[in-house]
Amino acid sequence: MYIFADSGATKTRWLITDSSGTILKEFKSLGLNPYFWNSRDIFDEIKKNFPEDEQEISVEKVFFYGAGCENHDKYQSLSDALETFFPVAIIYIYSDMLGAARALFNNKEGIAAILGTGSNSCVFNGHTVYRKTVTLGYILGDEGSGAHIGKLFIKKYLEGGFNEELTDKIKLETGATIETVKERIYSKPQPNKYLASFCNFVNDNLKEPEILNIVENTFRDFFKMHIKPFPESKYLPVSFCGSVAFYFKDVLSKIANENNIKISQIIQDPLEGIIEYHKEKGFF
Numbered sequence: 001m002y003i004f005a006d007s008g009a010t011k012t013r014w015l016i017t018d019s020s021g022t023i024l025k026e027f028k029s030l031g032l033n034p035y036f037w038n039s040r041d042i043f044d045e046i047k048k049n050f051p052e053d054e055q056e057i058s059v060e061k062v063f064f065y066g067a068g069c070e071n072h073d074k075y076q077s078l079s080d081a082l083e084t085f086f087p088v089a090i091i092y093i094y095s096d097m098l099g100a101a102r103a104l105f106n107n108k109e110g111i112a113a114i115l116g117t118g119s120n121s122c123v124f125n126g127h128t129v130y131r132k133t134v135t136l137g138y139i140l141g142d143e144g145s146g147a148h149i150g151k152l153f154i155k156k157y158l159e160g161g162f163n164e165e166l167t168d169k170i171k172l173e174t175g176a177t178i179e180t181v182k183e184r185i186y187s188k189p190q191p192n193k194y195l196a197s198f199c200n201f202v203n204d205n206l207k208e209p210e211i212l213n214i215v216e217n218t219f220r221d222f223f224k225m226h227i228k229p230f231p232e233s234k235y236l237p238v239s240f241c242g243s244v245a246f247y248f249k250d251v252l253s254k255i256a257n258e259n260n261i262k263i264s265q266i267i268q269d270p271l272e273g274i275i276e277y278h279k280e281k282g283f284f
Helices: 039-049 077-087 096-107 146-158 166-172 177-185 193-194 200-204 209-226 241-246 249-258 271-280
Strands: 001-007 011-017 023-030 062-068 090-095 109-117 119-126 128-134 238-239 265-269
Touching: 001 096, 001 271, 011 271, 023 039, 039 077, 062 077, 062 096, 062 209, 062 271, 077 090, 090 096, 096 109, 096 119, 096 128, 096 238, 096 265, 096 271, 109 200, 109 209, 109 241, 119 209, 146 177, 146 193, 146 200, 146 209, 146 241, 166 200, 177 193, 200 209, 200 241, 209 249, 238 241, 238 249, 241 249
Parallel strands: 001 062, 062 090, 109 238, 238 265
Antiparallel strands: 001 011, 011 023, 109 119, 119 128
């Protein structure tokens, strides 16, 4: 039995497969970025969500793709937790960016981008990520992400930047006030996840020009900061994965066209593509 996991800032999706890659079961947990989780808490989160009718000792291999897993020194807590929970399994840990690239391009060249709670991009040569832009997180960067959209949206709302009718609608449907927003951002865990949660309202109200403008501008910033700096963007295909890319794909495609970039594909989740990659590479 094998396990594949894709872990972002908000959630981790886990797929259990047999030794031929056929998906048997799925479960979910919180996102397990090792920059923010210690080994004990990661172990407890996996234990809480692992299917009760499955045996940890039956797992032969674990392929974990996650945010914060680029640097071996930083993901030791994750490695320790996985090795403890799956005592007989061989553990493979990769970055979420490599997972996106493998899912989007398999063994071909291309520029892969993630637009979820956070954002990232890279140039993929069919084997490895060999070029990527600097990512600074939701406070200093993450242009195009759910957290970035949410931050711009809620800031404009709290500063009185929307018309009266839209302001009343936002207050009624989100319940957001200066006090509640400041408390959630500055005093509670996972403020990036909280900011990204406003994307539901944004997506439902894209017909409002002021809201559409926020989404368009954050995607313009993403292309400017995370796609156009790659010389390869002039000739390599560009593809996206992530919930923000998927649900805002019409706006994303429009801004890509403005930048003379044609998007090859947009997928919501990379895991099935990752499994296909491993099948072709003979990991089964």
